Amino acid sequence: MSLLIQQTLIYAVPLMVVALAGVFAERSGIINLALEGIMIFGAFIGVMFVRLVQQWGWFTAAYAAKDWVAMQGFALLAMFVAAFFGCLFSLLLAFAAINLRADQTIGGTALNLLAPALVLFLIRIIAQQNTLSMAIGDSPSWFMIKKSMFGYGRTAKMGFLGSTFVDKAYPATYVCLIIFVVMSVLLYKTRFGLRLRSCGENPQASDSLGINVMKMRYSGVAISGALAGMGGFVYAMTTANCTANGDVAGFGFLALAVMIFGNWKPLNIVGAALLFGVFKCIAALYGSLDINGDGVYWLKEIGVSPNFYRLLPYAITLIVLAFTSKSSRAPKAEGIPYDKGSR
Amino acid sequence: MKKRFGLLSTDGGRTIVASLISIVIGMVIGALVVLIVGICTPTIGLKGALDGVRIILGGLFVLGERTEAGALAFGFNSVSMGNMLFRAMPLVMTGLSVAIAYRTGLFNIGAAGQYLMGTLASLFVALSIPSATVPAWIIWTLALLAGMLAGALWGAIPGLLKALLNINEVIACIMTNWLAANLVTWAFEVSNLKNVAEGTKTAYIYKTTFNNVATSKLGLDQLFPGSQVNGGILIAALFAVIVYIIITKTTFGYELKACGFNRYAARYAGIHDKRNIVLSMAIAGSLASLGGALYYLSGNTEFYWNTYQTLPGEGFNGIPVALLAANNPIAVIFTAMFMSMLSICGTRLSQLTAFNEYITNVIIAVIVYMSAFSLIIKMFLGRHARKDEPLVQAAVALTESLKPGKAPPDAAKASDPKPISLDKGGADQ
Structure with missing residues (x-):
């Protein structure tokens, strides 16, 4: 059970953050279809940063001394770098959509094509293969916290809470949760958030009240890019052993679906992300999942093909969308380029 | 100039x-x-x-x-030329698929999944019917039709969701893409079409030359010796012409366009907008899947079936093909060739540098x-073009001369000499 909760969180939290990234863009009036591409780019930048820093030997001493606080600082730094470059990458979309009034769907698709192409082109030249990995060690040995760090022995038990939320967990997941809360408050409880949301509903009215629509939309897309870039790196770090291969398996699109299903609201998004997280987790771990702790791998033993579990998240998405579509309410002005002259 | x-x-x-x-x-x-x-x-x-x-x-x-x-x-280089034509074939079809959906205001990003479903159905038909008893050309035709049907059904799913429940077709298409990738992997995994004759290969399906159900070369291989080209490119071009005729010359095509411009206005005019959205996506799906069917029926391509984590690039490259062609079906043939030329360049690049x-x-x-x-x-x-047209120039000159501050040149000369010395335009005259 604790494995299921832990793994679900590992999938659900990046999903939440990336879905919130989508909310920031859409609430400001820009459809950000490029979430997938920005995630791919952020994952690449984060892994590249980790690799470079390892090659420079900055954290080697801390790694040898098992100084896990320093290691977590390193992970935070990499997350920040990934967020920064994700933000830069998303400005391509912002420029096309805001300044040039381009078709946002096509612009987003272009970034989704660009990110894997550019990333794979560079990875092949850097690593002579299609996967870029860390220079030294692997993701668990660098970024995971383990019970031994708190003085527990190999056989000592940490209790349910300890073994679920502390042992073998990535603190990056919790950092993402905190960022999710902070950014939700920013969007819903501050003056800036109100102004940003108004630009996605009625930009003409916002403009008449002296709000700079262009600036608000730029900040919406930039925040969106930063969150998605960070989410991409956290996804790569926690589920792909800190490697980048120009692919996040449709995770960015799942985040878009979570956003729609969550009705563009943070609390609903948490619920939606947890639902998808459970199915993603089952798809990844169906063979080693012991749900009620009786030593029986039930999902494996009922003899359903692994292909079924793999297609489950996508099928569920479609079904859930079909059932919730009636109550869904998208920001009114999303996808429409702002034109001062139109009414 | x-x-x-x-x-x-x-x-x-x-x-x-x-x-x-x-x-x-x-x-x-x-x-x-x-x-x-x-x-x-x-x-x-x-x-x-x-x-x-x-x-x-x-x-x-x-x-x-x-x-x-x-x-x-x-x-x-006859090999590169022929291969360019060969690789253009699926791109023409996926490009047409994106283009016809775009006419109805739908962004078909699901061509990749439809392409995979077409591959699945046509390969199953082509390899399952015994070619010893049934003539090869009948199997080949059946395989193409099966592919088209599978793609039409697959494309109709996002169409139905859009028409009946107003679900964004982009999200629905992306989900059906990944569903198709998983379904195709699953279906081939349990099938007996996996290539076991060539022991070194893993996760490949038999080529269609295995039972002699391959697309006819139609003499194109003599034109471009050594290349993979076959008659499929002519079939693709034929479909481009058919789509062109449907879009520009038929009532149905006009209805599709009307739905694309304004779905609600079209409904007001008595057009079944929901039916047309579903049909448009179904046609788009069958076109994309025909691309997959043609590509893998050609006999010199093998399908890698363990594809649940990757989607075929041909599906997504249909988008630039259609965009560059401005959704014109005839232009799609040429933009598809440009795209396949790029892909040849890419292969060359990794071979030689x-x-x-x-x-x-x-x-x-x-x-x-x-x-x-x-x-x-x-x-x-x-x-920029308008500035150069004589009629526009005349109009610009006229409006300039009618501006209130600026009296006609000769009148200005008489009343006030000062502006003339400053105004170069007036002085020239």
Whole structure:
């Protein structure tokens, strides 16, 4: 059970953050279809940063001394770098959509094509293969916290809470949760958030009240890019052993679906992300999942093909969308380029 | 100079120029990336980078081997030419698929999944019917039809969701893409079509030459000896013409366009908008799946079935093909050839230099990015063109002279000499 909760969180939290990234863009009036591409780019930048820093030997001493606080600082730094470059990458979309009034769907698709192409082109030249990995060690040995760090022995038990939320967990997941809360408050409880949301509903009215629509939309897309870039790196770090291969398996699109299903609201998004997280987790771990702790791998033993579990998240998405579509309410002005002259 | 403005004076001409600008910018950025990466990488250097740029621009005409001095040799390469036509075939079909959906205002990003479903159905039919008892051409035709039907059903799913529940077709298409990838893997995994005759290969399906159900070459292999080309490209071109006729010459095509412009106005005019949305997606699906069917029925391609984590690039490259062609079915044939030329260049690049084929995807992405604001480029071109037209010039001159502060030149001369000395236009006259 604790494995299921832990793994679900590992999938659900990046999903939440990336879905919130989508909310920031859409609430400001820009459809950000490029979430997938920005995630791919952020994952690449984060892994590249980790690799470079390892090659420079900055954290080697801390790694040898098992100084896990320093290691977590390193992970935070990499997350920040990934967020920064994700933000830069998303400005391509912002420029096309805001300044040039381009078709946002096509612009987003272009970034989704660009990110894997550019990333794979560079990875092949850097690593002579299609996967870029860390220079030294692997993701668990660098970024995971383990019970031994708190003085527990190999056989000592940490209790349910300890073994679920502390042992073998990535603190990056919790950092993402905190960022999710902070950014939700920013969007819903501050003056800036109100102004940003108004630009996605009625930009003409916002403009008449002296709000700079262009600036608000730029900040919406930039925040969106930063969150998605960070989410991409956290996804790569926690589920792909800190490697980048120009692919996040449709995770960015799942985040878009979570956003729609969550009705563009943070609390609903948490619920939606947890639902998808459970199915993603089952798809990844169906063979080693012991749900009620009786030593029986039930999902494996009922003899359903692994292909079924793999297609489950996508099928569920479609079904859930079909059932919730009636109550869904998208920001009114999303996808429409702002034109001062139109009414 | 005059001729250029002649081209710019019509809407179609401006579309062509806008597409050409997108292509040029895409190629330049691709070349720049290669140049920068090459110079920054010590093992490649300036010489390697320049070779890379040469292949990006003229990869179609690179001969297989380097000369003795180590330089690239250029010339007519029948293998590359034929392969370009061969690889253009699925792109024509996916391009048509995206184009016809776009006419109805739908963005068909699900061509990849439809392509996979077409591959699945046609390969199952082609390889399951015993060719000893049934003539090969009947099996081949049945396989094509099965592929089209599977794609039509698969494309209809997002169409139905859009028409009945108003679910964004982009999200629905993406989900059906991944569903298709998983379903295809599952179906082939339990099938007995996996290639076990050639022991070294894992996760491949038999080629259709295995039971002699391959697309006819129609003599094209003699035109381009050594290449993979076959009659499929002619079938694809035929479909382009059919789609062109449907869109421009039939009531149904007009109804599709009307739904694309304004779904609610179309409904007001008595057009079944829901039916047309579903039909448009079904046709788009069958076109995309026909691409998959043609590609894998050709006999010299093998399908890698363990594909649950990857989607075929042909599906997504249908988007730039359609965008560059401005959704014109006839133009799709040519833009598809351009895209397949890029892919040949990419293969050449990874064979002959230290670079790899992914740079062509960068170029394609830049082209799509440019296409997103091709409308702006067209408007910009239009503005420049109008300045040159004699009628517009006359109108501009007339409005200038009618401005309140500016009296006709000779009247100004008489009343007040001072402005004339300042106003060059007046002095010339």
